[in-house]
Amino acid sequence: MGDPRWLTERELKTWQGFLMAGTLLTRKVEQQLRDDAGLSHPQYEVLARLSAADGELRMTELAGAALTSKSGLSYQVAQLEKAGLVGRRSCPSDDRGVIAYLTDEGQARLRAAAAGHAELVRTLFVDGLNPEQFTALADGVDALCGHLCTGEPCVEAG
Amino acid sequence: MGDPRWLTERELKTWQGFLMAGTLLTRKVEQQLRDDAGLSHPQYEVLARLSAADGELRMTELAGAALTSKSGLSYQVAQLEKAGLVGRRSCPSDDRGVIAYLTDEGQARLRAAAAGHAELVRTLFVDGLNPEQFTALADGVDALCGHLCTGEPCVEAG
DNA sequence: TACACGAAGTTCAAATTCGAACAATCTTGA
DNA sequence: TCAAGATTGTTCGAATTTGAACTTCGTGTA
Numbered sequence: 001m002g003d004p005r006w007l008t009e010r011e012l013k014t015w016q017g018f019l020m021a022g023t024l025l026t027r028k029v030e031q032q033l034r035d036d037a038g039l040s041h042p043q044y045e046v047l048a049r050l051s052a053a054d055g056e057l058r059m060t061e062l063a064g065a066a067l068t069s070k071s072g073l074s075y076q077v078a079q080l081e082k083a084g085l086v087g088r089r090s091c092p093s094d095d096r097g098v099i100a101y102l103t104d105e106g107q108a109r110l111r112a113a114a115a116g117h118a119e120l121v122r123t124l125f126v127d128g129l130n131p132e133q134f135t136a137l138a139d140g141v142d143a144l145c146g147h148l149c150t151g152e153p154c155v156e157a158g
Numbered sequence: 159m160g161d162p163r164w165l166t167e168r169e170l171k172t173w174q175g176f177l178m179a180g181t182l183l184t185r186k187v188e189q190q191l192r193d194d195a196g197l198s199h200p201q202y203e204v205l206a207r208l209s210a211a212d213g214e215l216r217m218t219e220l221a222g223a224a225l226t227s228k229s230g231l232s233y234q235v236a237q238l239e240k241a242g243l244v245g246r247r248s249c250p251s252d253d254r255g256v257i258a259y260l261t262d263e264g265q266a267r268l269r270a271a272a273a274g275h276a277e278l279v280r281t282l283f284v285d286g287l288n289p290e291q292f293t294a295l296a297d298g299v300d301a302l303c304g305h306l307c308t309g310e311p312c313v314e315a316g
Numbered sequence: 317t318a319c320a321c322g323a324a325g326t327t328c329a330a331a332t333t334c335g336a337a338c339a340a341t342c343t344t345g346a
Numbered sequence: 347t348c349a350a351g352a353t354t355g356t357t358c359g360a361a362t363t364t365g366a367a368c369t370t371c372g373t374g375t376a
Binding site for chain 2: 014122126136
């Protein structure tokens, strides 16, 4: 190994700020979804991804799109199934596969939660930054995702 | 309530990218610290904050500076104490208080982990962005932290 | 067909997180 | 001095996450 490439003060500050912003944001989002709709953030994500995929998705696709491991997804889908928001059926083209689908109740719950969630994300994440700042953040995040997803099984391929 | 202020496609994409980048980054950092130094990321943060504060800090300050609740900090400090990396003593000026301090072994472990950690953060978070992109991200994160910390008990006051 | 290999989901134990409740202590104001 | 209220840190139970082991099934090859 060569000399360690230490972070400059500014790089460190940005890194810590990035982590802190993520922590604060997810904490508030979590709290609001819980209070407002009785959902955790991972659960909301599952419902939202299913909805975006016309109501159904295979478990693996759902896990890949989301922020959890396979076992974590099994757990969350089981919780959502208990709550009647999601159902499971086997995949016709692959007997190993399981398709999770949004129930009517799940759609209703998602609809009920979505406006408040969007409002909060806007308040926390978009407002308070002027357009140039938001653009700056968006560009940086884009570049970061591109960098991180290189050679990674990333969210989507299209 | 007025009309819901939905997120534009670009705002949503940026939000999801922000979350995803955070997830991927912390996952890789976690893994590297675990493999390289036998520390979780929260544990590394505790050691680093103590070191930055000349080796000791009260529990509440540590919890405020870090990313966990009070009870979470108690748990992690207990783990670090079992491992011999951190000690506890009571605060002379306040009998309720507990001061956590870095042991020699804790300092050594932190030193051993720091270079690899810095290297990884640089690789994942700094490299792969050109200077303009990094500046853009840094500015956005700064603005975001300023926005989130307004009226919040934030990391520091100085 | 039969076999080996990989992939899909689930289940399990262990670790971690959070909030609420608690005991101890400090602080303030009369 | 003393009581009321706030702070500090720990402990407890419940929920969640993760990786590993496991079962079931598809795929490719002889």
